[in-house]
Amino acid sequence: MKYLVYVFRNIRRNPVRTLLTVASISICLFLMMLLLSYLTINTEVAHSLSDYNRLITMSSQGFTQPVPIANVATVAAMEGIATVGELTPEDKEHRDKKAVSPFSWYGGRYKDDSMPGSQFGIDPETIFAIMVEMKLPPDQLKAFRDDKTGCVIGKKLAKDKNLKIGDPYPLKGTVYEFNLDLTIRGIYDAPENRDNRMCLYHWAYLDEGLKRDFQGRAAGNAGTIYFKCKDAAAMPGLIKKIDDSFRNSSTPTKTQTEEAFAQMFSEMIGDLQTLIVAVGMAVVVSLICVCGVAMAMSMRERTTEVAVLKAIGFGRGLVLALVLVEAVIVSTLGGVVGALGTKLLFDQFDLGSLVPGFLPFFYVPWTTALFGLGLAVLIGFVSGVLPAWLAAQTSVIQGLRKVV
Amino acid sequence: MIPIKYNIRNLRRRWVTTTLTIIGTGLVVASSCILFGMVEGLQQSLRVSGDPNDLMVLRKGSTNETSSYFDLSKVVELATIPGIARDEKGRPLCAGELVNIPVCERANGSRANLIIRGMDPISPALRPNFKIIEGRTIEPGKGECLVAKPISGRFKGTRLGETLKCGERESYRVVGVFTAGGGAAESEVWVDRNDLARNTQRTGFVSDVQLRAASAADRDAIQKTIQTGTQFNLLAMKESDYYADQQITGMVLLVIGSVIAVLLSIGAMFAAANTMFAAVKSRTREIGTLRALGFSRFDVLLCFLGESILLCSLGGLLGWLATLPMSALTFGTNDFNSFAEKTIQFRFGPLVFAVAFAMTMAMGVFGGLFPAIRAIRLDVIKALREV
Amino acid sequence: MGQEPAIALRGVCKEYRREQIKIPVLTDLKLTVDEGEFLALMGPSGSGKTTLLNLLAGLDRPTTGEVVVHGQDLAQMSEGQIARWRSRNVGFIFQLYNLIPVLTAFENVEMPLLLTSLSKRQRRENVRTALRVVGLEGREDHFPRQLSGGQEQRVAIARAIVTDPYLLVADEPTGDLDRQSAEEILELMEQLHREFQKTIVMVTHDPIAARRASRLLKLDKGKLVGDVIQAQEVAS
Structure with a gap:
């Protein structure tokens, strides 16, 4: 905890860079929240229907x-x-x-x-x-x-x-x-x-x-x-009884729970779901690169400083941890703005009124928002690994020589 | 002007950040290109579906085949209208078809509506390049079906020799697999119209009629006859217009694709700006030197803007090319018009290129502009002293 | 304490490789420094001054030979051990101060203490003491860019002494300062040597600075070419 002052100062050191990184993450997460919410809402709503028998x-x-x-x-x-x-x-x-x-x-x-x-x-x-x-x-x-x-x-x-x-x-x-x-x-x-x-x-x-x-x-x-x-217990029997009684009529029926019925509708989007997930993953990898670049650039500018810290006695592990924590904090900031911000936005603003007929309602479920936040943390961590490792490897002698 | 070689060398020198930025922007461009490739594929499929002289006859008030129905007897009457084209055997190109969209199971277990089309023997002649590529055509009354190639294998029981079951009563043995020039029929299963009518209690009805006029003038005359006379009182649309109206799914994909492209471009713009700001910062002394050597502010601006565009172009090119192998893929999704499964062949065409290009330029120019402006506002003397 | 020398180098060789070619920097160096000595290291560029300093401070390892500082053979320690050892035993003073620009004077000085188990209060006390020794009371909350070069170097010295290290190493501590500030810094180092009996090793190009030391070593082409115990000149 005592190192946090240093970490936070570093985050504020190049405000333009931090801002751009945070903005980049939040914009991309905003998109992810839009796409993923659409998928989760379908499942979540279908699931909530099971209470009504x-x-x-x-x-x-x-x-x-x-x-x-x-x-x-x-x-x-x-x-x-x-x-x-x-x-x-x-x-x-x-x-x-x-x-x-x-x-x-x-x-x-x-x-x-x-x-x-x-x-x-x-x-x-x-x-x-x-x-x-x-x-x-x-x-x-x-x-x-x-x-x-x-x-x-x-x-x-x-x-x-x-x-x-x-x-x-x-x-x-x-x-x-x-x-x-x-x-x-x-x-x-x-x-x-x-x-x-x-x-x-x-x-x-x-x-x-x-x-x-x-x-x-x-x-x-x-x-x-x-x-x-x-009650719910009566439902399976009832389904069978109804479909049996119409089986030999001119119009056989298919009876299912409202949940299964809703699920059927959300299954229809087919490969679009796979595509959305694929786009989501591409965005995550892209963000890892983007954040990794930002962090790597920061660390390169701080080569001497890292060398000094190491000379003073900061061990590899500590240097590694400091960089990782910094990367995670920056991307988490992006996650807070991007994921939680999107949730707040759509709690206030009804997207459904923009596209009538397609979205009867739209919101960002908590699970999705938290998932987004979790992704941001993960992105920060993964993107920080390489720069952190490079920083930890910094040779004190090389790093100090750079200035002379 | 500062030679571009200078930029290339610089990109190579900081190759780690260059590579990561290229991957980052490349993925962003690829993500958007995929959606637009689908939009283009869909547009292509609708474009080839409608022959300019084809008419689609529906019940008045309905907007698509699935909500249309009228008496079979009208089909016979329609076929007698003068001006309808004929095939080599002299049969009028006028097909009454019946459409049903039962819920079927995909091979992966999820469910979707599948278009089962009860065909007229003349129906294939009304589709572009209709070809049976495997097996044979159906024999009427035997519960057989033809499956479009993109559908074959996508749904349970749709491979040659298998039996497609939908609902309690319908089951059709697959005797052939067809292609239809990439048109709308490639999302369908074709069965004998009478088989379908019997199975769905709709004997004596058709959903729509497709017919081909001998010429454009004939087409307009036929359209007038069908729509205005008391004899038919049906809706006759140019097939191309009909398909143009079926663009909702395309619109949905277009909207999703645009949202993705715009948001990701902005995100990538910030990333590019980040890289370029760092480039300017680490080259402050160099910029001072260039200025001292006599290069103008404008030269420096062009230099950094050019480097940004070059960097993003590499990413854009990579992202664009990364979607090339997708041409082999077929996507299936819900058609928002008919609520039935629509297969879409990814198309690596001009739209995809346009999107990749536009995104690249947006990222390169806007990402590079502010760093470049920072570069030209540097004080030469101070810049030279910078370590 | 006092029995063994503060620093003992035996048969130290150091060579760097640059594209297959071995470049010897130090050859068969032998050196003993007693506790409380203030050593000045002089020599032309490339004579191996900084390399020697790095070896003493545990930043680098000799190719062959032994470097024993405060009874510890540095060559025997692992990277992690040596880092911990440095944090307790060595204070660094650099030519360009190398303060962390985003931290205040206080926070810069506190940095090495973060590696110890001291409580926040103890840390604060130690930092205050160190800043008082270097004469910067009241400047705790200034950032490096708000300080003059001489003041920055004082902060750096405070950072070097805050852990009360056994050995202080300084690489051209006055190289970037004007005469006046340089004098003050040398004064301060002398004071540390006099009042706190610190063992100090200072690399310098400046003969005036070198005269402040109690012993002057001259290096050339990786060899010791001069070793003079000098009477310290008292500042006028």
């Missing part, structure tokens, strides 16, 4: 294939599914109804959206019991249930598009021929790691429209079925 049934031929609406009732009749009353005791009206809902992708465009948004046809009587983490005030829930053309949107969507309760929210379909003339009846509030940019509307509104105007083409499709089980 929710299952999702989709067509065994992929989620673009329809699931008949009749299946919703079949699922609801099964043992082990929670009721609305059990999940939301304040909801007296639908107390005995099973917590099962269709969840059907609409993919409509609002005004001049370039990307279709996330809109889902659901059962307004059950959905907020299934999605317990999505909070909707009771009066808004009632207004939504009472209006067949009503919808509920997420708070971030409301903020992005400057929408409030009572505003019209017309959507042009891309998957369906039927356009939705929705009115906002509620704005839900979900935790930060949930999609706060969805729009939920009455499934029946779309279906009736398709039946009325398009001879029922594409009607009767529940999309997927979301439901909530009484």
Whole structure:
């Protein structure tokens, strides 16, 4: 510890160099945090879903294939599914109804959206019991249930598009021929790691429209079925029972936990994940070189000084340690700015509003931020090894001769 | 002007820092080049996919094949529109196709949607350079499939002779492997349309029709007929326009690539500046000498700026060339339009070069500028006294 | 103490290799220095003065021969041992002072003490004492660049004596100073020799400086060519 004064003075000796090194590390770590967070969020969110005991049934031929609406009732009749009353005791009206809902992708465009948004046809009587983490005030829930053309949107969507309760929210379909003339009846509030940019509307509104105007083409499709089980233990049995009961129907199903379902989506990015990891590793190696250069240059400028220290009696190990500690401190500074700074930045600033449709939410998970910080420490250590070793090897005689 | 030889000698003299800086900047350039190589590969694949006289017929309101569907009977009617090109046997080049994207397992166990295309017998003629490179074509009604070369082996059961299973009902025996000139079809599995319709309960429907007009004038006339008449009431797009609209994935890659390139360039800029500041510092006396010999401030500025650019160019060149072997690689990622697996052939082309060049220049010029300015602001007399 | 000589060199040879060619610097040197002697080492450039000094200070090893300082045969010690030994037994004074520019006078002097197990308070006391001896009280918080050359050299001397070493080695300590400052520095060294009975070995080019020493050695081409015990001149 008593040597730290010297180490810190050395760090401040060439402020431009230290600043440039720190800036270089923080910029690169900022990028790494962006890329890695995207990957970790997917896993982290998927993992957090396991607490909710929710299952999702989709067509065994992929989620673009329809699931008949009749299946919703079949699922609801099964043992082990929670009721609305059990999940939301304040909801007296639908107390005995099973917590099962269709969840059907609409993919409509609002005004001049370039990307279709996330809109889902659901059962307004059950959905907020299934999605317990999505909070909707009771009066808004009632207004939504009472209006067949009503919808509920997420708070971030409301903020992005400057929408409030009572505003019209017309959507042009891309998957369906039927356009939705929705009115906002509620704005839900979900935790930060949930999609706060969805729009939920009455499934029946779309279906009736398709039946009325398009001879029922594409009607009767529940999309997927979301439901909530009484407890986690019942889930494996339920999955098997559901898929077995539809196996020989015209539309076999694939039921999985919400976690597995979310995982499936994040797996889709495929090689891009490998690529991101590869880029990350290249950046780490690059930073090791960059920091190593900075440290090596510092040490070369201090050759005489190191020789003096060694003459005074500083041993090789001590010289080595002093240089390593210096390298680690500088890169850790970069890590603090780059990794923790990025976390703070995105805690304040919502990146999702910049790229609507791609990122419903974005944050830097603590694990990722700390991983980044750890990487910075590692970069400092590895980059310091060569300069430290060279410094430790400095010949006192050569080093002292340089000045004369 | 101070000869460039002077800079080369200097870079060689401090070879350790030079080498480390080159590796550092090289990796940074390579990282960005990889992404842009993919963007370029994707653009290339979409470019070759659309023949200028080809039309894509979709249901009105849908934006891509996966959300489109209409009656099979319309295919027959469409084929009768005058002006459609014909193959050597006289068959109209008009193919009704059915598309499904089931979740399939990749060879590594992860899952992705795979495009299963129910083909028309004429479909191959509508793809650029469609060629079966292994095996044979499918026989209708026998549950056989053709697999695009980049897909073969990427997913479970997609090698010749294996059986691809998706969902409960679909399973297809692989009888052939095809290439399609690097076009969009190279991310697909082709099966008999009737097999697919039967397996997915969509008998009597198609997702879209692809047709080729005999000429550009015919194409415009056909497009008009399909879109305006009451007979069809479908959406007919030029295939090239259709693919241009499918650029979202390309955009995503472009954005990621740009973010990476810009941020890493800034990071590398700082690193280059660091090296150059040290170079200026350790050569203070030399700079004084050069000035005393009569070289102007401008000469000194050029000298250090040139050295910085030279240093970064070596890194840039290394990074750029390091991505050359990637041309042999195929990447598979999610297409944000269809949510299906899209294979992308890395392309080592002009875009990659442009990125490498731009990054190198940015790093070299901005990294060298401030150190060079410091060099020219040195007081000659003081500099000469510097030890 | 006092029985054995402070420094004993026996048959010391030192040669450097430069691209296959052996360059002898010191040849068959024999030298005994008693405790408390103030030795001045003179000779033309390349005569081996600094090499001899380095050998005595344990910075370098002889090619052959024995270097015994304070009863320790330096050639027998490992690198680590010799570093530790230096920290306790040798104080260094350089021509260009070689202070650490980022540390204050106090911190510079404290540097060798960091290698000891002294507490922070003890260190502070020792540093204060050393600075008082060299006449720099009140300059503790100055950085080297805020001091004159003479003052910098005083700080360097304080750093050299703060551990109370057995031997002080000085390589042209006045080589970079003006006459006035040089005088003061020599005065100080003489005082260390007189009052604290330090054994001092000083390399110098300056005959005036050399006259301050109690014994004058002359080297030429790696050999001792003169060894004079001189009556010390008292500063006028």
